[in-house]
Amino acid sequence: MSANTEGFKTFWEQLTPERVAHIGEYYTDDAYFRDPFNEVRGLPAIRKIFDHMFVQLHEPRFTILEVVHQGDTAFFVWDFTFRMKSYKPEVVQTIHGSSHVRFASDGRVSYHRDYWDAANELYAKLPVIGALMRWLAKKMA
Template sequence: MQPIQQIPQNSRTTLDAYLDLFNNLEEGLAQGVLQRLTSTNIKFIDPFNNVQGHTPVANVLLHFVAHVQNPRFTILHSAWTDNICFVRWHFHGQLHRGGEWSFPGMSELHFNQQGLIQLHQDHWDSGHYFYQRLPIIGLLIRWIKRKIQLHS
């Protein structure tokens, strides 16, 4: 078992501000918070995106804000190892077309030596919490799911 690692203070400060950014995205992006907390070659990966650099990441987040009303992330837990922080969260929001949207997920955040985030990778079940909600694709996914489920 590895000993409990001391979290670098600059990484902890960055983490707190970064998590706050996601509950104030529009304002935070306008104020350049993303650029202050992340390395210039930040990589952002989620079930829909895989982009690198401040501008592409900001564009993904602006697209998110444009299509989801009142986005809110509730932080449940965080755990550190080396220069990586794992953050469990629950998302709540309102899709412009699709109603309430709520799901659990986890973010993997890698920090560089300066305490800036260099990788943000989100892990959540887009099949269950997004694609299954779509009218035609959702029907197909639910049908496939029923066909491959083990029935007791």
């Protein structure tokens, strides 16, 4: 694993509100970020997403399970654990996903796209939406 990949992995596994403030050490100024809920470009927009995560969730934590690295590209497989502040805060939730990352020539990330199943990993666990999702899944099967 390259030093860039290892540094990025460590950053995500040790992410805290304080470390979000230093996100520019790991992302280029014009970095692109996309996940199932967001598509943004630039450090302020990326920082806002992760600041918001710490406002909405208790103890959010990424555990990197696998890393594949080739050239300037890396692929991370991860588990994201957290507790929602507004819904069943006592229950630990887990989302399994992956991230496709490209490193710029200076070693920072210029492209970051997260892939995870929002329907099954998140929506299906919510009371009203979850019941609707399960009903739709049965009808589609």
